[in-house]
């Protein structure tokens with residue numbers, strides 16, 4: 001919604017020089033011009049037959065648009081996601097038809113699950129042969145149908161400009177998501193005028209939902225009388241940029257806050273009111289507080305099963321305020337007493353105004369007993385780990401990384417145990433400092449996404465944290481980082497296992513370690529060197545800090561092989577389908 | 587519970603599959619689906635009959651509303667409404683008696699005979715889905731060769747007060 005406003009304003013401020021002679025140009029150039037007009041300067045992709053015309057134009061537009069040649073299309077989409085997740089801007093990927101498109105599917109699904117704004121352009125066979133099982137033909141529109149916010153099969157060059165404009169609008173407004181534009185090869189060769197029509201379609205769009213102030217007011221009154229309120233905040237807070245407003249509201253209210261895996265960074269982990277992460281691997285305190293609460297204020301969340309555990313025992317005594325931009329999220333899993341369809345930032349800003357006009361009250365005092373209970377839980381079961389003299393503990397890696405990066409790095413995680421340790425042990429200070437594949441849980445996401453993030457925000461330190469398993473799914477993109485001189489930093493938490501699966505087998509399958517052994521792996525240091533990157537290894541606690549520092553100091557791509565204890569488990573853990581108050585602590 | 591939902595969607599290739607795909611992806615069952623143009627040719631109306639509790643229907647409506655090319659989603663059955671389905675039924679009539687029997691059912695159900703040969707008839711009936719069900723049931727003792735049903739269309743009533751009976755008397 002906010003993006004919608006800003007797009008509209010940009011358009012209004014732009015001075016459109018009327019083009020005097022409108023020469024018809026080919027579809028491929030229309031695409032490039034429309035990309036540039038939508039603010040695109042970065043594209044991740046890999047060419048092929050169906051997109052040859054587009055790549056021909058890409059070459060002519062190389063001053064305006066930097067194209068990063070990935071080595072696998074999954075890498076292109078994850079890199080575009082990293083770019084989008086680090087900035088909130090729309091990420092762009094370009095792939096060819098058939099296998100190019102199918103390779104992109106995982107990334108599209110990943111973006112769909114986490115509501116990430118992407119425009120993915122796929123080549124298609126010429127319109128005349130669509131439906132004939134032509135060479136490298138797949139029904140991209142059909143395959144991606146359930147994992148896109150919207151999609152286009154552009155059959156006429158006249159429709160191309162509008163499709164691109166709309167795609168950017170749809171990807172970035174309301175609840176963001178991926179939009180696919182499938183373009184048959186002949187369409188990119190056909191001639192048409194470029195109309196500079198970025199605003200034409202806007203009138204046809206419905207406005208984002210207006211926040212129901214009345215309901216919000218009622219909800220606020222309820223919050224003010226709650227004895228055990230908890231704010232449960234998620235990705236919607238990050239997406240809408242609601243951190244400041246959230247901070248103001250919860251500080252005024254003196255209430256405890258727990259972010260989900262997707263909400264980390266939306267509220268500072270180290271804040272006195274932050275209980276730490278909620279859910280399967282959340283803190284004891286966060287899960288207990290929610291279990292005991294009488295009012296759950298859910299903002300930009302979707303009551304994911306990894307958060308709720310057994311639904312009937314999730315905040316069983318609580319009434320629910322649910323604020324979300326997506327009406328279909330509200331009541332999908334849990335029916336709220338106070339539903340508010342609104343952008344998180346808009347709702348929190350209104351709440352903040354309402355609170356200011358009410359005047360100050362000492363809520364902290366009012367909630368004294370509640371905080372007393374919470375402090376007891378925090379004392380009883382803090383997040384902790386025992387260090388060892390001989391082996392590096394994975395939690396220690398995260399804590400040391402936090403230290404050597406001054407807590408300032410953007411952390412991009414892959415999927416597995418290391419992801420949970422990073423979420424637990426790196427306190428995040430700001431929005432978009434934590435990037436991970438939450439909804440789809442895609443191994444292989446971390447490395448290319450970190451590359452995309454580092455490209456998007458060159459002034460920030462970005463570090464990818466990956467497992468020895470996930471690393472091997474997309475490590476081909478190291479060479480992309482080398483080629484474009486992106487100082488990618490990749491920390492492999494090498495435990496010699498598909499660790500998260502091993503943990504489940506240990507805990508729930510009587511230690512039958514079925515197909516999780518990764519002790520036969522390449523020498524990651526040599527592999528790094530083969531790519532022309534710096535390869536560093538640490539095996540003992542004593543060398544850890546210096547090795548991390550050495551990599552950070554190096555001006556180039558670094559791959560750290562950090563050999564950690566093999567059978568460390570992530571705690572606490574709520575077994576699947578269990579009640580969150582029954583988490584296993586050790 | 588059976589619900590009838592009407593969806594106004596852009597008349598463009600692929601948009602209907604988006605709706606149907608959404609139903610299957612979210613595990614919503616489709617009993618019948620019909621599509622036709624609205625007064626504005628660039629918009630179609632799909633009428634979907636689905637089974638589910640109120641919560642399922644609420645989800646269906648919200649999910650469909652999210653689609654970029656869907657303009658309006660309405661639970662027709664939540665207000666007084668008229669629903670009709672049409673059926674074409676090919677039935678064998680091997681004797682004068684059977685023909686008599688069929689003709690009397692045609693009369694009772696206000697159906698029509700739309701084609702006839704020396705031993706078969708094609709009947710046309712329109713009415714509520716229940717009425718169509720019952721008619722086919724009544725024909726079963728004869729040999730029913732083939733049934734083609736249109737799926738349900740529905741529209742909300744003009745007056746929310748008008749009862750079904752009044753409407754029928756008014757010739758609706």
Ligand SMILES: Cc1ncc(C[n+]2csc(CCOP(=O)(O)OP(=O)(O)O)c2C)c(N)n1
Nearest residue numbers: 416417418443467468469470497498499500
């Ligand atoms: C593409 C994909 N395949 C399989 C899985 C299932 N899975 C989840 S975590 C995990 C293990 C990850 O192992 P590793 O990358 O070594 O990280 P660790 O858990 O050891 O930190 C697997 C196989 C997945 N999430 N994604």
